[in-house]
Amino acid sequence: MDARGRSAWRRGRVPAGVGVVVAWTLAFPGAVPNAVGRLGSLVETFLPWLGLVAPVLLVVGLVRRSATALLALVLVSGVWLGRFGGATVAGEAPGHDLTAVQHNVSDENRDPDGTARALMAARPHLIALQELTAPALPSYRSALAARYPHHAVHGTVGLWSAYPLRDVRPLDIRPPGFGDDWNRGLRATAVTPHGEAAVYVAHLPSVRLGPTAGFGSAARDASAALLGEAIAAEGPGTVIVLGDLNGTVDDRGLAPVTSRLRPAPPAFALSWPAALPLARIDHVLTRSATVVGIRTLPATGSDHLPVAARIRW
Structure with missing residues (x-):
């Protein structure tokens, strides 16, 4: 007592x-x-x-x-x-067939050349970038060209590949009310030694936290629904989604996407904000393939950390 x-x-x-x-x-x-x-x-x-x-x-x-x-x-x-x-307790990844890197490079990044070199240090086969700007794009193209001769850019997103790309096309994931100049998605087929894969690069709208609106994710959720519909329309085969989805895999707002794909294995790999990471909002998700390891890479000039994933067919 x-x-x-x-x-x-x-x-x-x-x-x-x-x-x-x-x-x-x-x-x-x-x-x-x-x-x-x-x-x-x-x-x-x-x-x-x-x-x-x-x-x-x-x-x-x-x-x-x-x-x-x-x-x-x-x-x-x-x-x-x-x-x-x-x-x-996530350990080293078992055998894998390719490595993919996902990175929101930030439209305020002052060192695109250094960012490109940092991403190449992980020796990936696929690199997906978001928030590409017109002034920075030539630097990324020049720095990545030798090792990634195949690339596609649409709006502010891009995909660099060590393997040939075909069937490259824009991916319309614009929420209602967003103008034609909002282009943040693309789809391509990567022809790898292990088989073909439909590769999606996406940057969903940002969320806002405010005293009146609360967790403002309506636009992101609408964009996620469109991305989910595109994935569902894919025929049988491997799908790889690389993107800044502005949410975690636990967030129900991303269910139209995450319910159709395999999540990465347990590992925090927190990617945002780079200075003090609180959540992993940058993702590598798959269908008919398995992410067997995921980790963050050292900080670049972005407010996001790059995420590297090892994928097994």
């Missing part, structure tokens, strides 16, 4: 209650409603960070000698490890 006559089970009940709510949210994030301010998508975007309540519960449990808080700590830790524990 403490000075107020409370037992170890009665002390710390409020933080323990918070812990139970967090554990429930980690286990069932889809139950968080999305109708008001897209709260569900916001929670899903930063879902792993809910685990930070665990050390708080540990401190409360020890300082206040609260058995209830320590029990909640066990619950939160168990659910978090069950969901994300694999990402903390």
